[in-house]
Amino acid sequence: MDDFGDVTAEISSNGVAQIELHRPPFNHFDEPLLAQIADAVTSVHAGGARVGVLCSEGRHFCAGLDFSTTPSPSDQTIRALYAHALTLYDSPIPLVAAVQGAAVGGGLGLALVADFRACAPTSRLSANFARLGFHQGFGLSLTLPRAVGNQYALDLLTTGRRVEGTEAVRIGLCDVLDGDPRAAARRVAETIAASAPLAVQSIRRTLRAGMVEAFAAAVDAERVEQLWLMETADFSEGVDAALGRRPPRFTGR
Numbered sequence: 001m002d003d004f005g006d007v008t009a010e011i012s013s014n015g016v017a018q019i020e021l022h023r024p025p026f027n028h029f030d031e032p033l034l035a036q037i038a039d040a041v042t043s044v045h046a047g048g049a050r051v052g053v054l055c056s057e058g059r060h061f062c063a064g065l066d067f068s069t070t071p072s073p074s075d076q077t078i079r080a081l082y083a084h085a086l087t088l089y090d091s092p093i094p095l096v097a098a099v100q101g102a103a104v105g106g107g108l109g110l111a112l113v114a115d116f117r118a119c120a121p122t123s124r125l126s127a128n129f130a131r132l133g134f135h136q137g138f139g140l141s142l143t144l145p146r147a148v149g150n151q152y153a154l155d156l157l158t159t160g161r162r163v164e165g166t167e168a169v170r171i172g173l174c175d176v177l178d179g180d181p182r183a184a185a186r187r188v189a190e191t192i193a194a195s196a197p198l199a200v201q202s203i204r205r206t207l208r209a210g211m212v213e214a215f216a217a218a219v220d221a222e223r224v225e226q227l228w229l230m231e232t233a234d235f236s237e238g239v240d241a242a243l244g245r246r247p248p249r250f251t252g253r
Contacts, residue, residue: 002043007036009043015050015193016186017093024058028066029106031077034084045092050197051189052091054114055098055182061123062107067132067239072230075223078137081106082219085138088113089215094192094204098185099123099174109138112147115204118176118184123165125173131160132242133234133250135225142211142218148172 001010011017019040021027037054044052056062065073065081073081088095088110097114103125111117111125119125127144129136136144136157145153148171156163168174178184192200229235233253241248 002040004036004040004043006033007040009040011044011047011049014190015048015197016189017044017047017049017052018186019044019052019054019095021056021062024056024060026060026063026066026102027056027058027107028063028069029081029110030065030070031080031084034081034088038084038087041088041091041093041095049093050193050200052093052095053098053182053185053189054095054110055185056100058101060101060107061097061099061103062110063102064105064107064109068243071239075227078223078226082137082139082223085109085113085219086212086216089139089143090212092201094189094200096185096189096192098182099125100181102126104128105132106138109136109140109143112140112143113138116176116185116188117168117174118178118181118188119165119168119174120179120181121165121177123168123174123181124162125164125168126160126162127156128160128242130158131238131248133229133232133236133238133248135222135229137219137222137226139215139218139222141222142215146211 001008006022009019095114096116097111099111099117099119103111105128108125152171165177169177176184234250238248
């Protein structure tokens with residue numbers, strides 16, 4: 001097992017790599033953690049892995065950026081976060097995310113950079129940005145409608161509502177429903193790993209043609225929108241309300 005800080009990676013004999021986040025219970029990310037995930041993916045690919053399972057220690061997959069410690073991320077911070085997101089989206093091997101508990105905000109974005117997602121009936125996925133007075137990030141402008149279609153994406157982004165596992169699979173947000181998402185993700189990965197690796201890489205290149213460039217454009221546009229919205233009273237109210245666990249009172253200012 002290789003250690004990248006708060007991320008570990010291990011390759012099985014069948015070519016499946018397990019890449020695990022270790023910041024329980026919420027697995028909030030920051031720039032160093034995303035860099036560690038990207039380094040782990042690069043390392044397992046170099047080590048011969050054919051597929052990666054992206055998973056997390058503890059109750060939740062990832063609750064996104066921790067606004068209690070980073071209430072207003074700087075332009076430089078957002079650029080760094082999204083540079084790592086782009087690296088993950090451009091992964092040289094397929095990734096399967098095991099989504100237990102919550103995948104919220106940027107945590108949902110992290111799940112959606114993977115090729116496939118397994119979740120449990122009790123999993124909770126939410127693009128809660130509008131409930132923070134914020135614009136979506138982590139490439140969700142591209143990856144969410146690509147997964148669920150424009151209408152469901154509009155619904156999830158404008159309401160910020162929570163989607164549980166059964167609905168997530170029904171609308172295409174996740175691919176497999178299982179009480180043990182990690183075991184289910186591993187089964188998906190093992191099935192892919194049994195296919196010819198060069199053919200899998202070729203198929204992904206065809207199906208994802210132009211998508212890396214589109215992801216780069218999406219995160220750049222998202223960053224611009226996020227920066228001006230962070231200057232609004234609604235953003236301050238949204239973050240305060242979320243931290244205080246109360247309904248926000250938005251004023252449109």
